[in-house]
Amino acid sequence: MLSKDQIRILHLLPPAQNDVESPVVCEISVASRSDNPDYEALSYAWDDRAPLTIQVSGSEVKVTPRLYNALRQLRLRDRVRNLWIDQLCINQWDLEEKALQVQLMRSTYTRCSRCLVWLGMPPAGVTAADAQNAFDIIRYLAAVSSAEVMQSVPLPSALADDRPAFDRAMKALRAVAHGHNPWWNRVWTVQEVALPDEVLLVFGNATLPWDIIVTAIHTWTIRGIPWRLGQWLSKEQRHYLSELMVHSIWVNVAKKRYDNPLETLNRWRFRLATDLRDKAFALFGLFPAGSLPRSEECRYDIPIADVFSCMTVEMIVNERGLRPLVGNPRLEAYKATPGIPRWAIDLSAWPDHDLDWFYQCYGYDVYDADKGLEPLDVDAVSACVSEKTLKLKGVRIGSVKCVQEGIRGFRRGWSEDISLKETMQKWLDTVEGKVTAAVVPDPYPAGYSRLEAFARLMLGDVIRDGNQVPEDREVDKYFPNVWALMDSRDVDSDVHLTVHGMLANQALVITQTGLIGSALIDTELGDEVWVFRGGKVPFTLRPRDSGNGAEYDFVGKCYIQGIMQGEAFANNSSSQTISEQTVIIH
Known part of the structure; x- marks a missing residue:
């Protein structure tokens, strides 16, 4: 087993007699990290096809076909190539060594001389020249970025x-784009390309430095597509070129460390891993060391549910608040990780009825529902790290008396063709008591009219921009747009986006005290609204039939009009004590 200071280096030998068809032969050695060994790190996608055989230090070793093809292609004709490759440089069957080496992955990829991103061999019908032409189109976009006159940049041969x-060049480009190349789907590849200073994309014989893509992004997003390229691009070609650019932008976000640990986790949770524990472990190299001390032990000998629940508790401690609970920590029972508590962030899949994470994340700090409560007791939360329950202290606002469903849609491909008018009208009719006995007083408990309360709810009391970022809290001037939207008239796209985010996969709820709000779409009558210490938004809980009134199942975050800025506690004088309870959440 390797120590913390050791790393295995794979020495890829030249092909015998320069015969590219000759067997792949390697040697392997152990080096001390403290000696700063020289090596390139490989980033590639694992696959589950029948393994192929290579020779390593005189023994036959089975490797995945993608790795086999990479080794054949990356052999140098005149010298040995030193590589670090997870499949061969970590004993995958020794869980203790694997955990130790995964902990050190930040060091492994930061210290490599270069990361080689293996995108595979060109598919049938794509030649080596086509692959090179595809990368030359990206180089052309990069060159245009700094040119005073776009037309002064020579056209790549594929455009000339x-x-x-x-x-044919665009067919090659399609083969390396997100949605068509498995490298973009693997969670490990994020930090593998984000950590090294130098990154080189390899597609068959064609190569492209990552820095060229970064420069091309500037042309794509800021300067605009050059005329000749724009004229030739079909709708489909434009789509997968756009996919390549968008997902490269996301990777660059990781390289620049713009996201904190929670944002990193949620940005990349759609990517896949052979071992579901790696959905978390594969991203820890992007966090400041020690952010999640228990989770960063990267233990493969404990259940997946324990990995996810421990990580969620440590995320709450790291954030010093409950923002980790506002996204989609809970999956439907049929797909949830066995044994996982409902409040834990389950990375194994997506919920059927998802909330937009960025909408929830960026809007969280706009609110201050727990204003008037003491700060979150971080030590008490830390004590839950080994448990399957979360103990929080807070105040019960009321129970849900009425539920009216909103727009229901799967995360992928929410249909913008679904008119908001019908849902908004159904919610308004419910608020006004036309379809239910639930009573919403007029004036509303917050001091304004019932109609104003409804308009504020539709906007969440803040207008978002096209990136979901709150941009204007003076929402009263947008009330006419809310009513226009209900009349199917065109409105500002930011208003449309804001309202859609408040209704999609959420339900209208009315409490027994007449407060209105939106909550997750599977909220039920009798669920309770709570505001907890450290929670800038309220949460809904479902009472457990356990004989203990303090035990609940977690449902999710909610928005309740009129208490989002701490109004629930605003009338308490200093001589009064807010009645808090400690609840046990499953």
């Missing part, structure tokens, strides 16, 4: 020649 040559 006939249309068929361009289409």
